[in-house]
Amino acid sequence: MKIKPSKAVIEALQKSSPEGLSRRDALKMIGIGGAASVMGIPPSLQADEESSKSDKKAKVLVVGAGSGGIMALARLRSALPNADITIISPNEIHLYQPGQVFMAAGLYTIDDVVKDNKDFIADDVNWIKDEVATFDPDNNKVITRTGEEVSYDFMVVATGIINHYDWIEGLSEDDIGKNGISSVYLNNMAKGTAKGGEVTWEWFEALKKASSSGEKPTVIYTQPNTAIKCGGAPQKILFLSADHLKKDGLGANYVLATNAGKLFSIPEIEDSLAKAQKRYDTITNKFNHNLTSIDVKNKVATFEETYEEKGAYDEDLEEYDVIEKKRMVDMKYDFIHIVPPMGPPKAVIDSKLGWQKGSAKGWLEVDQETLQHRRYQNIFGIGDVCGIPLGKTGGSARHHGPVVVGNLVAAMEGKKLKEKFDGYTVCPLKTEYGEIIMAEFNYEGLAPTIPFLDPAEPRVFWWIFDLYMLKPMYWHLMMRGWF
Ligand SMILES: Cc1cc2nc3c(=O)[nH]c(=O)nc-3n(C[C@H](O)[C@H](O)[C@H](O)COP(=O)(O)OP(=O)(O)OC[C@H]3O[C@@H](n4cnc5c(N)ncnc54)[C@H](O)[C@@H]3O)c2cc1C
Incomplete structure (x- = not known):
């Protein structure tokens, strides 16, 4: 591919540490500062969510530190300045999984898709490097593989999906x-x-x-x-x-x-x-x-x-x-x-948190719009683990983030849950080297981010966006809850 953002921009992004960049700088460098609104990015994803903050002291637990867990964590930290936040996840390394397709095509290497998870988990968060073996929602606690009991007031389940x-x-x-x-x-x-x-x-x-x-x-x-x-x-x-x-x-x-x-x-x-x-x-x-x-x-x-x-x-x-x-x-x-x-992780299947019957059996039983657990109102889900009709993509998890955090804060404040996930799912279908059909849809049907571009048309533009822009956006914006 000949067309790409300037080398200087890409290098600057690759070298800069996530903590060293402001949201504004990151957006400017990636070249989407003003474009964010043009691109139809929902206001809840752009807003500084002043309205959904709480000063309450509460124990908040996030389970899983992949795409969804880290996005939720970043947003929770800014929405709940007085909360005591714990994350449980074993992985020291964070994987940018969509990049594996570009690795398969010989365009990325392993260095493009991995970073240390410690870059995204702030020091004021208690990170337990273990796995949840047992969810005990009736007693608001989980038990890890090594037997540690962790209690919570509110929990976000972000355990992803398991290959079989x-x-x-x-x-x-x-x-x-x-x-x-x-x-x-x-x-x-x-x-x-x-x-x-x-x-x-x-x-x-x-x-x-x-x-x-x-x-x-x-x-x-x-x-x-x-x-x-x-x-x-x-x-x-x-x-x-x-x-x-x-x-x-x-x-x-x-x-x-x-x-x-x-x-x-x-x-x-x-x-x-x-x-x-x-x-x-x-x-x-x-x-x-x-x-x-x-x-x-x-x-x-x-x-x-x-x-x-x-x-x-x-x-x-x-x-x-x-x-x-x-x-x-x-x-x-x-x-x-x-x-x-x-399928869903075993710990979720074995718990009371999964759907008990039907085609979604074992997947986290959350409401498809509020992402709140249908039986345990202090529990929310983000990412692939959610038992909802659409949304097993990183792009969906990005849209889950503000919904989950906005609604968790509302639940904490005893208010009505207002945020709704619309089913947003994105599928960048690579039809050749240099061309992508950007299939974006939700519960209603096609939902293109740029409404005036025919979403069914394969485009060079989307290839450039996916290959060169999305990765830095993922590391520098999404992982910080800024996008
Ligand atoms: C090849 C490939 C291509 C993809 N392409 C795209 C794409 O182009 N666009 C797109 O939007 N998405 C794409 N995706 C999907 C995207 O990567 C996932 O949807 C996204 O990562 C889901 O985030 P998650 O947080 O739910 O799960 P994950 O990111 O998988 O994270 C789950 C986390 O939970 C932890 N965990 C699991 N069980 C437990 C437990 N019991 N206790 C504690 N922690 C636990 C895991 O260690 C992990 O850290 C692709 C995925 C793959 C594999």
Whole structure:
């Protein structure tokens, strides 16, 4: 890419310590000071939330120090100057997870996506480097793995989502990065490692080498039947790897094997993705296919396919019944990119905090607008752990931040909860090197930040924004609760 913000700006941002920058300076450097309002950023994200501060003394606990936990922590510190704030999370390293896709594409290195979490956790916050093993909301306390009991008046749960490679029979995390298997999601939040980006870039290169040897390799990209964070990542990897080959005049038999029934839930975006597929060598879509097992040695992936069959004729309705059926389908591959099934952390599932039944069972039972727990009113949720219809992206967590903190302060003050999350979810779909469809939507449908730009159109502008601007914005603004 030739177009980018000046090198001086990027270097200054990379060198500057987060504590050394003011919000105004950071916005100016990134070049979005005035643009923030133009870009339709909700007022609650820009405001200095004077109205939602409290002088009350209270014990506030944040569980989890990833994107959501750190954003909540930063806002809580400024909203509650007299509160006694504790954060429990084991990870000394903070991962900028969206950057793993650019690592996979060979454009970022590990240094772009990791920083010390101590840069974001102020000295006046009590940081317990452990994990919550037991939530005991009836007694307003948690117990950590090492047995420490921590009580609270208010709690924010920010424990994220767990990858379950172990739910795919025959696969272990050790297989990833070998024998043609990759997964950009391979990271360990507790240890702060991001192997997914590294191994997927090696996989891109190995794929190119295989393609250049004459025979077209078969490459499968999977998407599971569970909720996942960043639902667009499977297709981002498909397009970027196909483009990596295309640039050298190479191709492959690409197979998108997804549990979904279509490319995207929003028709305009789906059409645009279908058009983008046509630019590449054969891409075959296998919808309603869920990867259940893999024969690593023989390179065979087995999917459960859900399909419909015509049943008996219904005289009353004057139509045929539709019967849903399932069958197992084996597919040979040379290369496979696996998106693991995902679920809530065990400590949440095992507690009284999760939904007790239904499709959201085990996910944190919060109201989809106020993000307050539906049964424990002193508990709020932020980020991927929330059992709500949309919002498993870092961009969603950014929008959760002011809602959670505004409502927590209101609850503390005994006032009505006013802040509402609208379901904002963002999916920067990379359709080639240098181009992104910025899919932004909420509970109502498409919700573009820049309303006059057609959100379904792939754009160079969004590529530049994502590759060069978002990362410094994440480290310098979002992690400080400023954006
Ligand atoms: C490959 C990839 C690409 C992505 N691309 C994008 C993108 O382009 N745009 C976007 O907006 N989002 C993207 N995301 C999603 C985004 O990174 C997540 O939605 C976001 O990080 C969620 O924040 P979180 O705080 O809920 O969870 P996390 O950031 O995962 O943090 C969870 C934290 O909780 C801690 N924890 C877990 N269990 C416990 C426990 N029992 N006790 C204490 N602590 C605990 C963990 O150690 C961790 O620190 C992507 C993610 C991946 C993996």
